[in-house]
Amino acid sequence: MAEGVGVWQATAENPWPRPWPESVPLTPCAALPLTEPLRERLRQIREHQMAEHRAGRPQLVCGVFYDEEVVCLRAGGGHAAYLGTDGRVHYENYGEGFDKVVLTDPRDVASTIVKCSADIGVPELIDLLPARPANGFVCRLCEGSRWESPASTGDPDGRPWCCRRCRGLGWTLAEPSAAADSDAFPPR
Ligand SMILES: [Zn+2]
Numbered sequence: 001m002a003e004g005v006g007v008w009q010a011t012a013e014n015p016w017p018r019p020w021p022e023s024v025p026l027t028p029c030a031a032l033p034l035t036e037p038l039r040e041r042l043r044q045i046r047e048h049q050m051a052e053h054r055a056g057r058p059q060l061v062c063g064v065f066y067d068e069e070v071v072c073l074r075a076g077g078g079h080a081a082y083l084g085t086d087g088r089v090h091y092e093n094y095g096e097g098f099d100k101v102v103l104t105d106p107r108d109v110a111s112t113i114v115k116c117s118a119d120i121g122v123p124e125l126i127d128l129l130p131a132r133p134a135n136g137f138v139c140r141l142c143e144g145s146r147w148e149s150p151a152s153t154g155d156p157d158g159r160p161w162c163c164r165r166c167r168g169l170g171w172t173l174a175e176p177s178a179a180a181d182s183d184a185f186p187p188r
Contacts, residue, residue, distance in 0.1 A: 019172035029106040031087030032128040039085045045071045062092045073116035106130045107167040114168030132171035139166035146170045
């Protein structure tokens with residue numbers, strides 16, 4: 001989690017309610033509900049990735065690619081993420097030698113899928129992320145779009161950022177609070 005520390009500190013300091021109150025349980029997301037056509041496309045992508053890998057473009061560095069039927073979502077900088085045809089998202093911090101894990105926190109699953117699905121040509125994977133539960137609220141930073149506005153990130157010419165508040169889910173579990181409104185965050 002070291003990568004996200006700055007983001008979390010900024011969030012904790014801002015006057016908005018915390019997006020994920022500890023008192024409200026968050027339902028785990030064990031796997032994306034892949035349809036058979038999507039599964040088939042993932043198999044085609046996997047075949048292509050495996051051919052690239054064999055051709056000497058060593059994009060795929062983790063054993064999970066051989067152990068399980070997965071496609072590589074991203075690999076580089078010591079981190080890799082894979083999506084299995086069973087809908088599970090695998091994450092490995094190989095740079096620091098940690099064992100691979102299956103992501104079940106819906107926020108981790110969402111941020112991985114939102115950031116990577118277009119890169120592998122299957123943006124519709126985003127539609128399979130957990131929908132806002134009855135006790136959830138539309139994310140007030142991205143207004144449910146999953147992406148932050150360029151004005152909010154302070155990087156108007158850069159690539160869009162996956163929302164730092166909802167982490168790509170488009171919703172949070174924070175209680176709405178009229179008193180918490182502030183111009184301090186996001187920066188304008
Ligand atoms: Zn958001």
